[in-house]
Amino acid sequence: MSIYSLPVLLGAIFSFVVGFLIYFANRRSQTNISFSLSCFSLFVWFFGYVIAYSTKDEKTALLFCRIACTGAVFTAPSFYHFVVSFLEKRSEVKFVVLAYLTMLFIAPFSMTSNLFLKGVYKYYWGYYSKAGFLHPLYLIVFFGIFLRAFYILLIENWKKNSNPIRRVQINYIFIAYAVALLGAIDYIPKYGIEFFPFGFLFEILFIIIVSYAIITRRILNINVVFARTIIFSIVYIVVLGLPFGIGIWGRSFLSEKIGVNWWLFPASLLAIMTALGSFAFLFLRQKAENELLKGQRHNHMSLMAAAQTITLIRDFHKLLNMIVRVLTKTLGIEHAGIYLCDRERNQYAFCVTRGGRQSCANIDSGNSLIKYLRGARKPVILEELKRDYSERRDIFIKEIIETMNRLDADILVPSFIEDALIGFLVLGNKRSGEIYTTEDLNVLSNLANQSALAIENAQFLKEREDMQGKLREAETLTTIRDLLGSFNHELYNLLTPISGTLQGINMGLYEKKPERLKSDVEKSITTTFFIKTYLGWVREYVESGDKVAAYQLSELINRGIAYSSDKFEKQNISKQVNVSPKIFVVGHECLPLLFKHLIIHSIYGYGMESGGTIDISARILEDRSTVEIIQTDTGDDLTKYIKEGSTMGGKKFAEKGKLGGTSYFIAQAVVSKHKGSFEVETTGGKGTKFRIRLPLDFNRPAA
Numbered sequence: 001m002s003i004y005s006l007p008v009l010l011g012a013i014f015s016f017v018v019g020f021l022i023y024f025a026n027r028r029s030q031t032n033i034s035f036s037l038s039c040f041s042l043f044v045w046f047f048g049y050v051i052a053y054s055t056k057d058e059k060t061a062l063l064f065c066r067i068a069c070t071g072a073v074f075t076a077p078s079f080y081h082f083v084v085s086f087l088e089k090r091s092e093v094k095f096v097v098l099a100y101l102t103m104l105f106i107a108p109f110s111m112t113s114n115l116f117l118k119g120v121y122k123y124y125w126g127y128y129s130k131a132g133f134l135h136p137l138y139l140i141v142f143f144g145i146f147l148r149a150f151y152i153l154l155i156e157n158w159k160k161n162s163n164p165i166r167r168v169q170i171n172y173i174f175i176a177y178a179v180a181l182l183g184a185i186d187y188i189p190k191y192g193i194e195f196f197p198f199g200f201l202f203e204i205l206f207i208i209i210v211s212y213a214i215i216t217r218r219i220l221n222i223n224v225v226f227a228r229t230i231i232f233s234i235v236y237i238v239v240l241g242l243p244f245g246i247g248i249w250g251r252s253f254l255s256e257k258i259g260v261n262w263w264l265f266p267a268s269l270l271a272i273m274t275a276l277g278s279f280a281f282l283f284l285r286q287k288a289e290n291e292l293l294k295g296q297r298h299n300h301m302s303l304m305a306a307a308q309t310i311t312l313i314r315d316f317h318k319l320l321n322m323i324v325r326v327l328t329k330t331l332g333i334e335h336a337g338i339y340l341c342d343r344e345r346n347q348y349a350f351c352v353t354r355g356g357r358q359s360c361a362n363i364d365s366g367n368s369l370i371k372y373l374r375g376a377r378k379p380v381i382l383e384e385l386k387r388d389y390s391e392r393r394d395i396f397i398k399e400i401i402e403t404m405n406r407l408d409a410d411i412l413v414p415s416f417i418e419d420a421l422i423g424f425l426v427l428g429n430k431r432s433g434e435i436y437t438t439e440d441l442n443v444l445s446n447l448a449n450q451s452a453l454a455i456e457n458a459q460f461l462k463e464r465e466d467m468q469g470k471l472r473e474a475e476t477l478t479t480i481r482d483l484l485g486s487f488n489h490e491l492y493n494l495l496t497p498i499s500g501t502l503q504g505i506n507m508g509l510y511e512k513k514p515e516r517l518k519s520d521v522e523k524s525i526t527t528t529f530f531i532k533t534y535l536g537w538v539r540e541y542v543e544s545g546d547k548v549a550a551y552q553l554s555e556l557i558n559r560g561i562a563y564s565s566d567k568f569e570k571q572n573i574s575k576q577v578n579v580s581p582k583i584f585v586v587g588h589e590c591l592p593l594l595f596k597h598l599i600i601h602s603i604y605g606y607g608m609e610s611g612g613t614i615d616i617s618a619r620i621l622e623d624r625s626t627v628e629i630i631q632t633d634t635g636d637d638l639t640k641y642i643k644e645g646s647t648m649g650g651k652k653f654a655e656k657g658k659l660g661g662t663s664y665f666i667a668q669a670v671v672s673k674h675k676g677s678f679e680v681e682t683t684g685g686k687g688t689k690f691r692i693r694l695p696l697d698f699n700r701p702a703a
Contacts, residue, residue, distance in 0.1 A: 003267050004125035004196065005053035011200045012046035015039045026562045030085035035210060037078040041232040042203050044071025049197075053126030061127030062120050067108045069117060069129060073138075075104050076145040078178070082210075086173060092152065106138055108501050123194050130478040131190040134297050139187065150177050169213045176209035235277050235284065239644045317352075323451050324354040327427065331440070334428035335408070339363065340455065341422050348423065355428070361406060370400040373414040374421050380404070411436060411575035413444045415452035422452050469586045497523060537597070541666050544590035548699065551591055553627065557616055560595030571610045578617040583627055586697040587674050594670040597663035598690060602633035604663070621693070625700070631690040638680055638688035674698045 019039025026032045046070025052061045063139040075176040085094040109116040152172045179202050186199035243266040246254075254262035254414035322336050327336040335355035339362075342349040348363045348370065363370060373380065382404050389397045404412065414426040425448055430436070436444075501520040559577055561568070568575065585591065595616075602614055612634040620627050667690075676694040683689050 002053045002126050003270075005050045006047050008200055009050045009661035012043050012050060014204060015043040015207060015310060016047060016306065018207050022211055031082065034078060034085045038075060039207060041071050041074040041078050042200075042207070044068065045075065046200055047071075049128075049200075052120070055127065058120060058122075058127065062117070062129070065120055065127065066111045066117055070107050073107050076142045077103050079177070080145050080149040083152055083173065083177075086151065087170070089152060095148070102141060102145075106141070109134065110138075121189070121192065121194075125196050131187075135190065143184075146181070150181070152315065153177060162241050172209055172213035175196075176206045176213070176347065179209065179358075180206035224540065229628050235280050237274075238277070243267070243273060274356065278647065306557075307628050310581075319454055320352040321354075322354055323425075323447075327425070327447075328354050332431045334431055335426075337407075337426040339407075339423050339426065341365075341420075351423075353426075360679035363403065365405075368396055369403040369412075370421065372396075372400050373412065373424060377414065377416060377438075379414075379445060381436070382410050408494070411441075411444075413441075413448045415448040415455070417452050417456055422456060424448070425451075466700055468568055498680040537662060537666065541590060541593055541669070543589065544593065547590075548585045548586060548591050550586050551584055553618055554579040555593045556580045556585075556592050557618075559592055560597075560599045563596050563627070564599055564603055565581060569614070571603070573603060573608060573611070574613045576613065576615040578615075579629075582616070583620065584616060584696070585627060585694055587694075590670050590673065594667050594692070597666045597670075598631055598692075601663040601667065602631065602635055602688070606637040608633060620696070625696055627696055629690075629692045629694070631692075632683060632687060635681050636688070637686065639682045642700065 004179075016039065020037040022032050022039065023036035045068050048064040048071060049068075051064040052068065055061050055064070061130070069219065077096065080099050081096045083089075084096050106116075113132070113134070115132045115134045116138065117135070119128045119130045121130055153170065181202075183199035183202040183206070186197035188194065189197050225290075246266045246269065254265055302621075324336040324338060327333055333355075335353065337353035338351045339348045340351050341347075342362070345362075346365045348365065350362060367378075382401065382402070385397055385401050386405070388394070389401060407426050408428070409426040410429050411427040413427065414421055415423045415425070423700075425444070501517075501524050504520070506518070526540040554577070557577055561575060561577070566574070599614065602608060614634075615632045616629070618627055618629045668678050671692055671694065674694055675698045676692060679691040681689040681691060
């Protein structure tokens with residue numbers, strides 16, 4: 001076998017293998033069938049010249065040159081057939097049939113007539129066919145068919161195709177055909193011009209590009225494939241051109257120096273250049289792609305950074321809005337939305353969108369789309385499903401397509417936590433019209449799965465917050481219920497003497513004792529003011545909000561003292577406060593009520609005599625997260641009344657007409673709401689000690 005026939009043999013083998021694989025990838029697809037015919041035509045063309053370059057017999061060479069030309073004859077109609085099938089141009093089918101019939105008429109001439117091929121040339125690489133009288137007419141028909149296909153592609157390429165994948169595939173085929181046209185240089189040596197026919201390399205490149213566009217679901221950006229094509233062509237023209245050039249123009253010199261084995265030098269150089277060419281191609285390709293995809297990779301870096309930061313977001317709605325905002329802004333997507341699993345309703349519910357429909361139908365968990373996402377565990381592209389359906393007519397795929405159209409989804413990206421599909425991203429096309437590359441989808445899948453973890457965490461926190469809110473609401477209702485119990489009892493105690501006075505007036509009991517009427521009315525007026533004050537305290541506690549703020553402890557205590565300042569002066573009660581101004585406590589709006597009512601309870605409720613004292617102190621405990629407040633008074637010993645159960649109003653209050661019971665209750669409720677402790681201790685003599693412990697920040701979890 002001649003060294004010149006070796007690369008052509010490799011091209012023949014490659015053409016046959018690709019044609020075989022493409023055909024059996026989908027034997028019912030006209031696109032696959034027509035492209036396989038192109039590959040087999042090229043195989044016959046290449047293989048015929050493998051023998052012609054290798055044989056020493058002129059007759060054998062002529063026979064296989066005729067076989068090669070017969071294969072070349074059918075490349076034009078099969079190429080045309082492929083373009084029409086790929087573009088689904090049914091109006092061109094009759095012309096495809098005409099092209100095949102024309103070449104079937106010409107083919108016998110290529111095998112038998114000297115008017116088509118009149119012999120062979122003996123060139124340095126071997127025998128090559130010689131064009132006959134009718135060969136130029138054949139070239140006109142050949143290029144007419146080829147250019148007709150090229151023209152259809154050109155027109156289709158100029159159209160505004162809304163499908164970005166389809167648009168890029170057409171660009172691929174367009175470039176492939178432009179490359180294939182360069183293979184026509186192999187016709188030049190048929191007219192006596194001696195240069196090695198390397199046009200087969202362009203046909204191989206044509207096969208690579210087209211088969212990639214047919215088989216690969218996630219095709220590359222057209223700029224990338226164009227750059228790769230140019231780099232590949234330049235590198236391998238140099239790789240093959242230098243050894244063959246030395247073989248052609250340096251043959252005489254090498255024969256003198258080396259002898260009959262002169263061909264070993266260009267063959268060895270070819271092997272070395274081929275190895276170096278692979279490295280050169282990879283290096284140059286990487287450089288070119290880095291430059292071409294600089295913007296895309298920057299976007300991918302931004303998305304990966306976002307995938308790391310979203311796990312830190314705790315607010316559920318803020319998280320969802322950030323995800324769709326990042327997607328639409330970073331990738332330039334027309335619209336993006338999120339659907340999440342609603343386990344209670346057994347469906348996937350529409351949650352948020354940006355740039356798309358503001359409301360969409362929810363999807364049942366048994367929907368074909370959900371089943372497909374669970375099985376595929378990868379992004380789903382609408383146009384790829386449409387292509388599958390056009391080939392297989394599968395009703396399952398049809399249902400998925402209908403659902404995606406209903407969602408206005410061009411791409412769906414599922415979000416998984418282990419085997420659980422917690423939701424999916426709904427994405428539109430890019431505003432730039434570019435396709436989603438494999439790298440895009442890999443980054444989106446990573447973002448979706450990171451989002452799944454963040455969403456699950458945010459949902460848990462939201463559910464916990466909702467539960468805590470319900471518990472707080474239940475606790476508040478319980479508190480209000482108990483408070484109303486106290487209110488009812490004490491209000492009854494206060495209204496009883498007023499009711500008695502009014503009944504006495506109605507019955508005429510005061511007619512003979514007007515001085516007693518005056519006294520009872522004055523007492524009733526005083527009691528009415530008590531009732532008004534009492535109602536104000538109850539309303540103040542019930543209406544206090546859940547807004548959280550940091551309070552200076554000493555300021556809260558001073559405000560509590562200031563509220564009862566007139567009582568301090570009237571009864572000459574002294575006060576001693578030993579609280580550092582550096583102590584701050586985080587609490588709800590009701591926290592100031594604690595000290596207000598604790599002081600009210602001491603000076604109103606249990607017999608604080610004139611000249612009594614109240615001492616208040618505070619310290620931070622060793623855990624550095626709790627403050628202990630101690631209030632001591634010189635009134636009655638409250639512990640004995642607690643044992644009697646009369647702190648919520650009862651005989652003691654009825655006798656004294658005081659409101660200490662409700663103040664005691666409110667103080668307890670405030671401490672409970674802030675996760676603190678409330679203890680009442682005896683002083684061992686006269687008076688009561690209140691020991692209260694509060695977290696400095698009740699929101700923080702306990703250590």
